[in-house]
Amino acid sequence: MRPRVSVQDSALRNGIFSLRIDPVWSEDAGLYEAQVAYDMEVQSCQVELGVITVTISPPSPVVENEPLLLSCNSSHRARLVETRWFHNGHLFPTSRTFCSLHGALSIPQPAMSDAGSWRCQLRYSDNEIISATYNLQILGFDGPANPMVYAAAGSAAD
Numbered sequence: 001m002r003p004r005v006s007v008q009d010s011a012l013r014n015g016i017f018s019l020r021i022d023p024v025w026s027e028d029a030g031l032y033e034a035q036v037a038y039d040m041e042v043q044s045c046q047v048e049l050g051v052i053t054v055t056i057s058p059p060s061p062v063v064e065n066e067p068l069l070l071s072c073n074s075s076h077r078a079r080l081v082e083t084r085w086f087h088n089g090h091l092f093p094t095s096r097t098f099c100s101l102h103g104a105l106s107i108p109q110p111a112m113s114d115a116g117s118w119r120c121q122l123r124y125s126d127n128e129i130i131s132a133t134y135n136l137q138i139l140g141f142d143g144p145a146n147p148m149v150y151a152a153a154g155s156a157a158d
Contacts, residue, residue: 029075051075054134064140065109072103072120079125086119112140
């Protein structure tokens with residue numbers, strides 16, 4: 001896992017041992033065990049790392065009015081009970097236009113107003129709630145619906 005992994009050596013003298021993974025990948029999910037030997041004593045602990053991912057299809061960049069699918073997946077083992085989506089911090093109501101199924105959100109005609117922070121929240125049968133955020137960028141025209149530009153005769157216009 002090198003060079004993504006580091007051990008926080010400075011805290012070892014205080015009895016604190018930790019592992020830092022940056023960035024975390026989906027395949028990093030699983031059980032981790034740490035063992036520290038000091039004199040004749042061995043201390044150990046186990047930690048399970050769960051990973052949640054938000055992906056977009058087709059991959060970025062997203063073009064205005066071209067359909068997209070935001071997917072939210074987690075390594076959590078319990079049964080998925082509910083998926084909720086938030087756009088710029090507000091609960092996003094799903095409808096016929098925006099369909100949410102098993103951790104995915106379909107946006108058939110994304111507009112410039114759909115850009116921004118999207119957070120998926122997954123609730124499982126064991127009441128575990130897990131969430132992750134994706135910053136959606138959309139390429140398109142962000143201006144008036146019927147733009148009109150005036151230019152003086154004989155001048156340049158862009």
